[in-house]
Structures are given as structure tokens and as C-alpha cells.
Amino acid sequence: MKKHLMGVICGLLNGLFGSGGGIAAVPMLESSGIEPRKSHATSVAFIFILSTATTISYLLGDKLDFNMAAAYIPYGIIGAVIGAFFLKKVPNSVLRRIFGAVMLAAAIRIFLK
Amino acid sequence: MEIIIGLLSGIAASMGFGGGFILIIYLTAFAGVEQITAQGVNLLFFLPTALVSLVIHQKNKLIQWKKLLYLIPGGLLGIAVGTWLSSNIQTDFLQKLFASLLIFVGTKEIFHKNSEKHLTKQKQSNIIKTLKCDDREKSS
Structure with missing residues (x-):
């Protein structure tokens, strides 16, 4: 449950600010016991997936330059x-x-x- | 200027430091771009940049794919709510919200504990605990 909630927070930031998901994802991954370097690399993978989704929704809302x-x-x-x-x-x-x-x-x- | 900002943002994005927040700050505070447009530019910028760094991180075996799987469903739900909010609030207010987030996380980052040292301390105390338990079992 905690994991899902953390995912929601990252997605919320990513959708709202078009960035910032990584800011939440890194400390979150670190607190689950992953070493810092791996947390940073894993957060990039996670935010890449989230950003793809956010980009599509911005595209539909005609907000992309x-x-x-x-x-x-x-x-x-x-x-x-x-x-x-x-x-x-x-x-x-x-x-x-x-x-x-x-x-x-x-x-x-x-x-x- | 585009070269410097592009390079810096790319470095930060690839290291998992909250993506191209540098780019958003530059676009809104210096280039006079609206917050929501800057956010869109950052997203478009982040995708190819992140893809390149992911290839390198994967080669260095730094990505924990299993941990990712659990985060995705919640993440997508959050995006739906977040993008809805971003298109329903004023862009100036959105920028102030963004700045508040920066203050919160910036303060936390400056005063953080060194997590690598912290982890080893935790491991040490765990070892001590197990040793104590062993002793108790022996004595009983």
C-alpha cells in the first residue's frame, strides 16, 4: 500500500509540474533500502515512464511547444x-x-x- | 545560453535529480516563458535525454526494474490527477506551487544525512542485535 501511495505522489508531481517526480522518487527508493546510485538510476527509469504518459496528456491538451x-x-x-x-x-x-x-x-x- | 542550460539540465536529468528543473527555472525566470509551456518543454526535453542515460545506467546495472513495477499503477493515477490540476489552475499560482516544492526539497537536500554512512550504521546495529539474541538463546 505504501509503495502504491509513493507512486501516486510521484505521478501527481510529474503531471502537475512536468518534472519533480524524481525529487520524490529518489528519497523514496533510498528509504526502501536501495543504495543511492541505484536509486538515482532507477528513478530516471520510473520518471521516464511517467513522463511519457504526462507528455501524451499534455499533447492532448495542446500544451506542447x-x-x-x-x-x-x-x-x-x-x-x-x-x-x-x-x-x-x-x-x-x-x-x-x-x-x-x-x-x-x-x-x-x-x-x- | 541554450548550450549551457541544455548541458546542465541533461546532466541533472541523467543523474536522477528531479529531471530538468533547471530548464523550467531558466525558461520561466529568464526567458519569460509561461510556467505551463516551460513544463511541456521540459517533458519533451526529458524523454530523449533520459533514454540516453537509461541505456548507460542499464549497462552499469544500476536500474532496479522489479522495484519499478510496483510504482507504475499508482504513478499513472497520480498523473491523471496532476495534469487535470495543472490545466485547471492559473499558471502564476502553478509557479508559486512549484517554488514551494523547491523550498521544501531544497532544504531537505541541504541538511540530509549521508545515506551511505547511515546505511552502514544500520547494518552494524542489526548485527549487534543478532549477536545479542544468539547470546540469550545460548544462556537459556
């Missing part, structure tokens, strides 16, 4: 290769703290806008 996305995708793919390589090497704890700081800065920016 393909041209804008196309400008970023080639560089995103290069970044994905770099990121997947680093996931094997970099200590996770430092990364998570850096990531947290970036998130807080972004949130403050939005509220001050």
Missing part, C-alpha cells in the same frame, strides 16, 4: 552522457547539498519576481 524544446535537446543528450558517467564516480552527498542550494536560490527568485 516542439520548436522551443528542439533547441535544448541536442545539448541535453550530451549532458545525459556526462551525467550518467559521473553517477558512477562522484560522491552523492556533496552533489545533493549543491543541488539543494540551487533549488532554494531558484525558489527565492520566483517568490521575489
Whole structure:
């Protein structure tokens, strides 16, 4: 039951924000005893499935701008290769703290806008 | 700028750090794109990016497919509710909600316990517990 509920929360975030499912999925997977690197990789697989579903529903709601996305995708793919390589090497704890700081800065920016 | 943001978002997405939230922040706060449009761009961006990183993660045997199966039905239900909500609330409010989520998770990430160290401690205490039980059985 707990597992299903966790799935619902990830889906809710993914559908509502078009992202953020991974933010919930990683700590969730870690709390079920999977080591951090595997949790991160597994969350990408889970969010990929969720994002496919969300993209279809956005497509039906006519909320997609393909041209804008196309400008970023080639560089995103290069970044994905770099990121997947680093996931094997970099200590996770430092990364998570850096990531947290970036998130807080972004949130403050939005509220001050 | 597209190059830098694309690269950074790709790296974050592939490491399972909440996908391309960097992309959404950039698009809404700097490029003046509406929240809902930015979310759609992020989804389109994430799919090919994630696919590439999944191939590499799979090669490194990092993906736990069994654990995934349990999460999918609930996940799909959540998506139905989430997308319905996203198209029924104002995009400014949606952005504020997004920022609130960032504050919550950002704070949690900054002050997190090192989970690898935490796990080994847990294992140690489990071993101690089993040893104690063994002793009790012997003495009785």
C-alpha cells in the first residue's frame, strides 16, 4: 500500500509540474533500502515512464511547444552522457547539498519576481 | 545560453535529480516563458535525454526494474490527477506551487544525512542485535 501511495505522489508531481517526480522518487527508493546510485538510476527509469504518459496528456491538451524544446535537446543528450558517467564516480552527498542550494536560490527568485 | 542550460539540465536529468528543473527555472525566470509551456518543454526535453542515460545506467546495472513495477499503477493515477490540476489552475499560482516544492526539497537536500554512512550504521546495529539474541538463546 505504501509503495502504491509513493507512486501516486510521484505521478501527481510529474503531471502537475512536468518534472519533480524524481525529487520524490529518489528519497523514496533510498528509504526502501536501495543504495543511492541505484536509486538515482532507477528513478530516471520510473520518471521516464511517467513522463511519457504526462507528455501524451499534455499533447492532448495542446500544451506542447516542439520548436522551443528542439533547441535544448541536442545539448541535453550530451549532458545525459556526462551525467550518467559521473553517477558512477562522484560522491552523492556533496552533489545533493549543491543541488539543494540551487533549488532554494531558484525558489527565492520566483517568490521575489 | 541554450548550450549551457541544455548541458546542465541533461546532466541533472541523467543523474536522477528531479529531471530538468533547471530548464523550467531558466525558461520561466529568464526567458519569460509561461510556467505551463516551460513544463511541456521540459517533458519533451526529458524523454530523449533520459533514454540516453537509461541505456548507460542499464549497462552499469544500476536500474532496479522489479522495484519499478510496483510504482507504475499508482504513478499513472497520480498523473491523471496532476495534469487535470495543472490545466485547471492559473499558471502564476502553478509557479508559486512549484517554488514551494523547491523550498521544501531544497532544504531537505541541504541538511540530509549521508545515506551511505547511515546505511552502514544500520547494518552494524542489526548485527549487534543478532549477536545479542544468539547470546540469550545460548544462556537459556
